[in-house]
Amino acid sequence: MxxxxxxxxxxxxxxxxxxxxxEAMPAPQEQPSTLSVEDERTRAREAVAAVAAELQQRADAVGGAAQEVLEAQAMIAEDPTLQDEIDTRIDQGSTAEWAVHDAFAGFRATLEAVGGYLGERAADLDDIAQRVLAHLRGVPAPGxxxxxxxxxxxxxxxxxxxxxxxxxxxxxxxxxxxxxxxxxxxxxxxxxxxxxxxxxxxxxxxxxxxxxxxxxxxxxxxxxxxxxxxxxxxxxxxxxxxxxDVPAAPGALADGTPILLLANLGKPSDAADAVARGAEGVGLFRTEFLFLSASQAPTIEQQRASYIELLQAFEGKKVVVRLLDAGADKPLAFLNDAHEENPALGLRGLRALRASEDILREQLTALAEADAKTAADLWVMAPMVTTVEETAYFTALAKEYGLKTAGVMVEVPASALLADRVLAHADFASIGTNDLTQYTMAADRLLGSVASFQDPWHPAVLRLVREVGDAGARLGKPVGICGEAAADPLLAVVLVGLGATSLSMAPAALGDVRRSLTAHSLDDARRIAQAALAADDADGARDAARAAAGS
Missing domain, CATH: 3.50.30.10 (Phosphohistidine domain)
Structure with a gap:
């Protein structure tokens, strides 16, 4: 063994x-076409359209993050720039197969160089290209x-x-x-x-x-x-x-310390599954679904209807809505589509919203109107907040619109290190561990070659979480976790030991995290967290926590 x-x-x-x-199908050989340019163009376009339609059908059949990813793939498949690249190669005498293969490869290299959200899409191009090639060859798509x-x-x-x-x-x-x-x-x-x-x-x-x-x-x-x-x-x-089979109980440690267990959601329609799995509310509602597939910003009325649908599903419960998290890494023509050499460090999150404040104000207006018509406990937060000044700006603006609870996402080391000053203005902080790990470790979270660095167990990341947790405890302000780290049952215990008062995750993870918390008291959680902090690296922290937890 x-x-x-x-x-x-x-x-x-x-x-x-x-x-x-x-394994993937072999790349086609570069050879002259025996068909007319028009015939090859028709073959290529029909194959691309068929694959885009199939991806959209799959997207319509699922919800949550999967639907968002598949819809993005369908849009990429029919990108006009990519189609132009295919046409150019066919005009030069290439077969549709070679034109698709070479155009997708070139487009992939371009997106990889951009990085960030577009860098993530680069990996999807391999799958799309394989599906188009399979359609052209008349064979089953890889899968x-x-x-x-x-x-x-x-x-x-x-x-x-x-x-x-x-x-x-x-x-x-x-x-x-x-x-x-x-x-x-x-x-x-x-x-x-x-x-x-x-x-x-x-x-x-x-x-x-x-x-x-x-x-x-x-x-x-x-x-x-x-x-x-x-x-x-x-x-x-x-x-x-x-x-x-046992009905879900509220999240709590073995000693009865309550730990709110919340759901990360991407669309109002995802609420039913979260409620069925025992979510005590929503810790992260991503509003990007309203914006990313639109050619122009959605109206206040459109936004309000979606927010009302969400809030009605969680009557009397906490619902944290994150304002639009987009910008140069998720280009939107109506927000910011300027090219940037390093989008992950560019005009994104709250920075992008401030640059287009009318969109920010419309979103706050829609949220305030939805809040007035429902009975959920609405909290709003700004993404990618870096400075104390940004915190003061956003919380004051949210209060201007009558939104009573306004907080910030802590996703960069700067806001974590100044958490006491940030929380002097914000009503709460929510730690996005995915981005916090990325920026702490200087490792693009979408780049496979540095995936080993992208581990929220790293003691450097845990120390920053502790900074925020300690600041929240001193000031009496809630500190939540809404990154993927919260869904790791043992890491969830560590995060609570570092000061987290709520954990938000994919609904499917709620049961495991709930069980893990009930096995440890608050003193246990703090002891396990200290063991992890004393390690030198992520693997060491994970092993130390397991040993301290007796697992």
């Missing part, structure tokens, strides 16, 4: 036979295999279109050799409640039919389990199923 290690998503466990995902029995899927990584529609009755678990805890695969697996290990480089050695145990809680893959070990997994699965 050998044990392969990676980053576990959640606390689940699964066992079954391996089925490997097929998840269907062996006709339950299996553990092993892949280099998964395209969003595949992850979004995994058959959870067949896919027992997912193992990828690439990716990190904030990769698309990890985020979508967490949202769908899939047992997953990402970044397990040793999984490349696994073969079809090989029996494995995938233990997300331990971040391990047992590649030669014994019958006794498989039986133990079956017992563990039965115990988890029994726990899931």
């Amino acid at each position: 050998s044990v392969l290690r990676g980053v576990g998503i959640g606390q689940g466990v699964a066992t079954g036979p391996v089925v490997r995902m097929a 998840v295999p269907d062996p006709g029995h339950p299996f553990v899927l092993v892949a280099r990584d998964l395209a969003p279109a595949d992850t979004a529609l995994l058959n959870l009755e067949q896919v027992l678990a997912l193992i990828t050799t690439d990716g990190g805890p904030t990769s698309h695969t990890a985020i979508l697996a967490r949202e769908k409640g899939i047992v997953a290990i990402v970044g397990a480089t040793g999984a490349a050695s696994l073969s079809d039919g090989q029996s494995v145990i995938v233990d997300a809680a331990a971040g391990t893959v047992n590649d030669a389990p014994t019958e006794a070990e498989i039986a133990a997994v079956e017992e563990r699965l039965a115990a988890r199923a029994a726990e899931d």
